[in-house]
Amino acid sequence: MELRQIKYFIEVAKREHVTEAADALHVAQSAVSRQIFNLEEELGVDLFIRKGRTVKLTPVGKVFLERMIHAMNVIDNATQVVNEYLDPEKGVIHIGFPSSLTTYILPTAISAFRERYPDVQFSLSQYAYRGLTEAVASGDVNIALLGPVPTNLKDMEGTVLFNENMVALLPANHPLANKSSIALYELKEDSFVLFPEGFILRELVVKACMQIGFEPKVSFEGEDIDTIKGLVSAGLGVSIIPEITLVDTLPRETVMIPIKEPKFTRTVGMVVPTNRQLLPTEKLFYDFLQNYFAHLENF
Known part of the structure; x- marks a missing residue:
């Protein structure tokens, strides 16, 4: 053969x-x-x-x-x-990521890394949440950035880089739009704009609502963050999304409001294989991410 x-x-x-x-x-x-x-x-x-x-x-x-x-x-x-052992600073990093990390986290981390290692190349692949761990398991990627960070994975290890708040995104004319913070229960009568069933961010929102006594009424669905933000901007409902997705990109005619009750966060981090070694350049990036976000958490 x-x-x-x-x-x-x-x-x-x-x-x-x-x-x-x-x-x-x-x-x-x-x-x-x-x-x-x-x-x-x-x-x-x-x-x-x-x-x-x-x-x-x-x-x-x-x-x-x-x-x-x-x-x-x-x-x-x-x-x-073999090639990277000759020069790890000129290798290729294979990363999987979800749409919720594309607007800020991934570009910011890569940009900071390439300031130090300008000759490193990146191979980027976008997946749905559960597809990320499958890609690591199959060897299609060796590092998956995702949130929340799963636990009890076979032949994989999750590392939390930071915790982030989930926040309410409301149309600017919403009755609660002028409040500095809200309780999640205050949205029980609203129509929601969420990801389709099977998406982890939808599961997080539905679970949080159910735990305080109501099931969100989903009026519209979007398969990526930008679509969801656009539907809220059009006044078609409210949404709960990761705060990081709104950094520098708050849609027109919307407001972002913190959720004071209950405390609503998700972990964000990475998953790597435990049954094979990261390539030398990927190990550089893995260590860099941990140090980079540990430094940010201190400020």
Whole structure:
């Protein structure tokens, strides 16, 4: 089994089309077909169901693809480790992140890090909350920034960088808009704008409301922070969102009001694997984040 065969196999499986895979690999279609045939001959099984140049993975092909993607991640990481040991300040950092950290936390941290290590490159991938831990587990990323920080993870470790407040975002003409702070229960009759079901920030808000005796009435949903802020700005409801998402970006015709009761916060931090080492450059960034936010917490 050759590395080239595995690369061709993964590309064909991803595109489900031999010619498109060949174009992406910049090789002849016949070369791809020949290598796939040789791989199947060596393994003694059919990896694809063929319909012309269009293909679908067989059941065993799906299992083989999963294992080969993992194997290629290991090989790529090993190659990168060698390069980074020669110069960790010129490596690549693979990070996963959710939409709630894109407006301030992630750009600020990366900008501060690159002032010290300007030659480091970043590979950034956005995921839904639960997709972040899955990406770390599969090796697609080695560091996931997220909030809240999960606990009791298999083969992963969570580190809290800081705690942040959840705040109310209200239309500017809301009856409570002039208050300096509010109790969450004061919003029990309002319509809410929240993330769809299955999103962790929705779960946090619903749980907090239920604990004080009401279930929020959700009138509209948005799959990212900017959409939610826009819907509140249009007067379509109120929302509860992380305070950090409003730094320098308070939408027009809205007000941000702290929640005094109950105390409503979330942890923000990172998850890394425990069953494999971070690459040298990633370890630099991991240590930097802990020191950076520890320093901010002191002020």
